[in-house]
Amino acid sequence: MELLFLLAVLCYMLSSAWYFAFLFFQKKRLRQTGCCLLAAGFGLQTLEIAVAFARCGHIPAGNLHETLAICAWALVGAFLVFQYRYRVNILGIYAAPMAALILVASAHLPRATASRPDLFKSFWLVVHIITIFLGDAALALACGVGILYLLQENAIKRKNPGFFFRRLPSLDRLDTTGHACIVTGFTLLTIGIITGMIYARAVWGHFWTWDPKEVWSAVTWVFYAALLHERLAVGWRGRRAAIMAIVGFAVLLFTFLGVNFLLQGHHGQFMKPKQ
Amino acid sequence: MEKILLIGLNHKTAPVDIRECLAFSPADTESALEALTADPAIEESVLLSTCNRVEIIMAAARPDEAVAAAKKFLAVYKQVDLKKFENSLYLHRGRDAVRHLFRVASSLDSMMVGEPQILGQLKEAYRSATVKKASGVILNRLLHRAFFVAKRVRSETGIGDHAVSISYAAIELARKIFGALEGKRVLMIGAGEMAELAVEHLIRHRVAQVEVANRTFERAVILARRYKGTPVRMEEVGQRLVEADIIISSTGAPGFVITRDQVKGVRRKRRNRPLFFIDIAVPRDIDPGINRLGNVYVYDIDDLKGVVEENVADRRKEAVKAERIIDEAVIGFNKWYDSLDVVPTIVALREKYHRMARREAAKTLNGIDHLSARDRESVFKMARAIVNKILHEPTAYLKSDGCYGNRAASIDITRKLFNLDNDD
Numbered sequence: 001m002e003l004l005f006l007l008a009v010l011c012y013m014l015s016s017a018w019y020f021a022f023l024f025f026q027k028k029r030l031r032q033t034g035c036c037l038l039a040a041g042f043g044l045q046t047l048e049i050a051v052a053f054a055r056c057g058h059i060p061a062g063n064l065h066e067t068l069a070i071c072a073w074a075l076v077g078a079f080l081v082f083q084y085r086y087r088v089n090i091l092g093i094y095a096a097p098m099a100a101l102i103l104v105a106s107a108h109l110p111r112a113t114a115s116r117p118d119l120f121k122s123f124w125l126v127v128h129i130i131t132i133f134l135g136d137a138a139l140a141l142a143c144g145v146g147i148l149y150l151l152q153e154n155a156i157k158r159k160n161p162g163f164f165f166r167r168l169p170s171l172d173r174l175d176t177t178g179h180a181c182i183v184t185g186f187t188l189l190t191i192g193i194i195t196g197m198i199y200a201r202a203v204w205g206h207f208w209t210w211d212p213k214e215v216w217s218a219v220t221w222v223f224y225a226a227l228l229h230e231r232l233a234v235g236w237r238g239r240r241a242a243i244m245a246i247v248g249f250a251v252l253l254f255t256f257l258g259v260n261f262l263l264q265g266h267h268g269q270f271m272k273p274k275q
Numbered sequence: 276m277e278k279i280l281l282i283g284l285n286h287k288t289a290p291v292d293i294r295e296c297l298a299f300s301p302a303d304t305e306s307a308l309e310a311l312t313a314d315p316a317i318e319e320s321v322l323l324s325t326c327n328r329v330e331i332i333m334a335a336a337r338p339d340e341a342v343a344a345a346k347k348f349l350a351v352y353k354q355v356d357l358k359k360f361e362n363s364l365y366l367h368r369g370r371d372a373v374r375h376l377f378r379v380a381s382s383l384d385s386m387m388v389g390e391p392q393i394l395g396q397l398k399e400a401y402r403s404a405t406v407k408k409a410s411g412v413i414l415n416r417l418l419h420r421a422f423f424v425a426k427r428v429r430s431e432t433g434i435g436d437h438a439v440s441i442s443y444a445a446i447e448l449a450r451k452i453f454g455a456l457e458g459k460r461v462l463m464i465g466a467g468e469m470a471e472l473a474v475e476h477l478i479r480h481r482v483a484q485v486e487v488a489n490r491t492f493e494r495a496v497i498l499a500r501r502y503k504g505t506p507v508r509m510e511e512v513g514q515r516l517v518e519a520d521i522i523i524s525s526t527g528a529p530g531f532v533i534t535r536d537q538v539k540g541v542r543r544k545r546r547n548r549p550l551f552f553i554d555i556a557v558p559r560d561i562d563p564g565i566n567r568l569g570n571v572y573v574y575d576i577d578d579l580k581g582v583v584e585e586n587v588a589d590r591r592k593e594a595v596k597a598e599r600i601i602d603e604a605v606i607g608f609n610k611w612y613d614s615l616d617v618v619p620t621i622v623a624l625r626e627k628y629h630r631m632a633r634r635e636a637a638k639t640l641n642g643i644d645h646l647s648a649r650d651r652e653s654v655f656k657m658a659r660a661i662v663n664k665i666l667h668e669p670t671a672y673l674k675s676d677g678c679y680g681n682r683a684a685s686i687d688i689t690r691k692l693f694n695l696d697n698d699d
Contacts, residue, residue, distance in 0.1 A: 152451070156448065156451060156452065156572055157566065157572065159574065159578040159581065159582075160581075161448075161451075161582055161585070162585075165451065166436070169454070170450060170451050170452060170453060170454035171451065171452050171453075171454075171549065172452065172453050172454035172549070173454045234543065234546065234547070235543075235545070235546025235547040235548065236547065237546075237547050237548075237570065238547060238549060238569060238570040239569050239570065240569060
């Protein structure tokens with residue numbers, strides 16, 4: 001278990017190094033290796049999660065350590081899918097170090113599991129957790145693509161095509177990829193919120209209780225819904241869409257982490273260690 | 276390598292009026308190759324003719340005769356007095372010829388260093404030569420090496436990476452904005468050499484439509500016909516902005532042809548799709564303030580020049596790297612060429628099989644212990660004798676004058692047949 005975790009961290013770190021080398025030297029071999037390392041780390045993590053699942057009988061998301069690990073796993077999974085589909089190779093310099101950082105951070109967190117494992121035994125919860133994390137990961141990638149877009153657009157607007165101009169894909173490709181990330185993320189987020197509500201109904205008897213986590217999830221959802229709507233209605237694209245993707249991700253981060261630390265909510269029940 | 280010769284002229288040594296006198300069309304090239312092959316002094320030949328150079332690459336046992344024959348051939352075939360162009364000709368022999376060809380293939384010798392067309396032209400020249408059976412073992416190998424070197428230079432250095440002409444730089448920018456240019460709409464306002472060049476580049480990238488606006492509508496109609504586009508009246512330009520993606524402007528108008536407010540007005544109708552203005556005119560046609568609008572990009576002639584200059588400087592740096600790769604390749608080719616000499620081949624052949632025989636004899640004797648030292652020695656002797664008998668005929672053939680005419684080919688085959696080059 002521990003070994004799988006360490007190997008995954010190592011894979012992600014090496015992959016980051018290779019992707020950075022690719023950024024500088026632009027050799028095909030470098031990014032291929034980076035991508036393979038990332039895929040290897042993803043495989044190791046999948047194995048680790050599967051083992052944990054088999055051992056305790058529920059999805060291992062009982063403390064922040066496990067949750068963050070799933071976060072990194074989802075991020076890498078989403079990256080591999082989008083990389084396969086949209087070929088924005090350079091996004092590896094965002095996804096790989098981020099996954100490595102999340103895993104390293106998770107290693108330093110306490111590993112005591114939640115006090116009430118009975119809460120975890122539900123089909124809806126499994127769907128809820130997986131969709132929410134994959135959705136979050138897609139939106140995290142949208143933020144990364146947004147950053148790349150701003151770098152590239154800045155290079156073109158300033159009429160000083162330098163380092164990034166050569167290394168980043170075209171604005172159009174970045175915009176399309178970012179949009180695809182947001183559509184995917186938003187869809188998964190919607191499914192995640194609905195399954196979460198069904199689960200809440202089963203456990204607490206209410207679909208919606210105006211718990212801070214719920215409220216902030218709703219805020220995040222509305223934010224992305226507005227972003228997608230504006231794109232369809234008046235063609236919000238390019239720079240503004242990129243900035244919004246970054247802001248949206250900040251809101252999302254607050255919903256995910258900020259609410260747990262700053263505000264109380266019933267998600268706290270899952271995170272509370274055993275007394 | 277004194278057999279290899281390269282004679283020719285290029286944009287550095289000859290002015291265009293001489294180059295065009297000596298240029299060969301593809302059809303010319305084939306009949307010219309026949310004439311060259313017919314000449315007894317020239318064993319192998321490849322003829323490369325582009326708008327910037329005419330070169331004959333040859334392999335000949337008696338180089339001086341071949342050079343004279345090639346000069347005469349150019350003068351006679353093209354009906355130009357030799358005196359008129361003799362001073363423009365350069366002649367490279369051996370290593371220098373090989374290096375020169377590698378540099379040409381890698382586009383280091385081009386007028387615009389790093390331009391990619393030359394490799395295709397050289398491949399075409401080589402194809403004609405193989406069709407006409409004008410090239411043989413030496414030139415085949417040499418040309419293949421040249422293609423390989425060019426590919427290496429292209430992939431390992433950034434020599435062909437970035438545009439070094441204004442119109443091409445504009446296209447590169449457009450591709451960084453739109454990705455593929457396929458299906459984009461182009462609006463050309465005014466005309467001029469650079470603008471027309473840019474439009475031609477764009478058409479090559481398969482843009483969907485070209486619209487042409489001009490102060491005089493007749494001129495617009497003529498230009499539109501040339502690009503299979505649509506003519507547009509100058510007054511319509513404002514409305515056409517809704518549809519267009521790339522606007523190339525090069526009018527002689529004293530003020531701005533397109534103002535910031537005009538573009539601001541169409542942005543919503545365009546649903547914020549990106550818009551790229553290429554302003555080649557002096558004084559400028561496009562209000563530079565437009566560049567501050569979202570998803571709209573304006574490049575004027577100075578901006579484009581800035582991009583080009585940066586790229587040119589980069590290419591110079593990369594060229595140094597390319598020269599190193601070429602030096603390496605010349606040494607490699609030299610090694611292969613030397614191996615074509617008959618003596619080392621025979622030595623290598625004998626060594627290989629004597630070694631093999633000795634090893635096998637020793638292996639056999641290992642299992643037999645009742646033989647005396649003298650008996651063992653006779654077994655080795657027999658092995659040696661068998662090898663000598665077997666190699667006698669091939670050796671005699673290689674040494675004979677009979678294969679003189681295609682000795683290089685015979686030696687090459689021998690080395691391949693007996694695998695003498697990648698042993699142990």
